[in-house]
Amino acid sequence: MIARCLASVIFLLAANAFANDHVVGCADRKNAELNKLEKVHALNGIRVFYTEVAPVSGKDHRLPEQSQADANANGVPDFIENIAIQADVARKVYNALGFTDPTLTQKYLAVKYIDINVMNIQPNGLAFNSPVRYSAAPGRGEACTLRVDISTQLEAQVIGSAKKPVQATFTRYWFVVAHEVFHLYQYGQTPLKRSWWMEPSARLMEYAFRLQAHYPSGMSTYKLPASRNELNSKVVALPNGPDAMRFWTKMAMLHDGGQDVMRMSDELLQARYTDGQPVLKDNKFIGYAFLQSFMNELKTNENLISHNNNRRVQARSERGQTSPSNDSFIIKSIQATLKSTRVNSPEVASFMSVEP
Structure with a gap:
């Protein structure tokens, strides 16, 4: 009887392991730069983290002056709101076009949020493959997330030709958030x-x-x-x-x-x-x-x-x-x-x- 029970337990454990074989675990990580981002703006499962505080040391992730405007006076910089809007619409568009939302793939079943960190980074944007949690960083909690980093400096750039320079307003000229979000779809699929x-x-x-x-x-x-x-x-x-x-x-x-x-x-x-x-x-x-x-x-x-x-x-x-x-x-x-x-x-x- 005991042997039969043990065999049943072993079978159930093996079956469960096989069923979850493609589910990737959520690593708990620490990051000193993410710890500097004390503010968060959330929209439909997307959280945008940013800072308004000068750092004690190291990189300064505050927005440049031209990206600090808050025209609707809701306490959130328009640049941050617009990043969240583009990410949210991109996700809805990709889903409507028939792509599988990354959080619905076997690889990312544990993921609850797409977290976008607005930081002073050299690339315009980066998307990360591994599901992670940063429980030590402000406002993150224990949630498993997919990470995207977006540059604070997008609107500080001048784009276009030398003869026709254009100030790079996010709402008119930047699609990098939609680009990075699609990388998450790619990671989830293959x-x-x-x-x-x-x-x-x-x-x-x-x-x-x-x-x-x-x-x-x-x-x-x-x-x-x-x-x-x-x-x-x-x-x-x-x-x-x-x-x-x-x-x-x-x-x-x-x-x-x-x-x-x-x-x-x-x-x-x-x-x-x-x-x-x-x-x-x-x-x-x-x-x-x-x-x-x-x-x-x-x-x-x-x-x-x-x-x-x-x-x-x-x-x-x-x-x-x-x-x-x-x-x-x-x-x-x-x-x-x-x-x-x-x-x-x-x-x-x-x-x-x-x-x-």
Whole structure:
């Protein structure tokens, strides 16, 4: 009898471990810079942390003067409110377009909030892969979160050409929050963290928020790579280069067949920043159908990936997730997605012959 009970317990424990095999634990971490962010503005499961206090030492994360305005006098800087608004609308748009919210994926079942830290950092934005809690930092509590960092200096920049400099107002010219939020969707769907697919496709998703006219130049003459060497040199090696963006845009155009209208709810189409600027600049956008199909292919191909120690894909090391050895699976997924469109041309046939 005792043996039978022990066997049942062991079976239940094993079954539970198997069921939760893809669920990533939430690490409790400490960060001296996050401890400086004493203020929080929350919106629909998104928490934006910032500071109005001068630091005792180290980096100063206070907003520059031009980003401290509080035109609606609600006690929260407009810049902070607008970061939360863009993140909230981005999440709703991505979900409406058919992408799986990261908090609904097996990897992030423990996650309660997306936390955005507005900090004095060199990049415009960063998205982190691991679910974490910072229980020692002000206002965080014990909640498991996904972390995004956004620069305090976005509106301090002057953008545009030297002949036509433009002060970089967040509500008109910045889509970096939507970009970083989409990285969380990518992380939740697949562990294959290769920059040459993640960066250009996240930039492509920014165009859901831009005017249609801002798609990359040179598309009318752009041709897909005809060899693995060409793909490697122009796209894989240069994930932030113009050809990488053109490559993914061309894939989107081939897949979507010119169907570039987002069917969004009136609520989203009418969403506004604090200054009245629309969050979605129009409802024209290509790319979501291709990216959704491609990411589903990647997820399917995870079953084909073997690792030396036979661990589950989600448990692989950071080095394993970013390894160039994953490129063949990414290429196969792109080709399978393109094949499903049944688009036929010499250019497509040439790319389809590229060896993964």
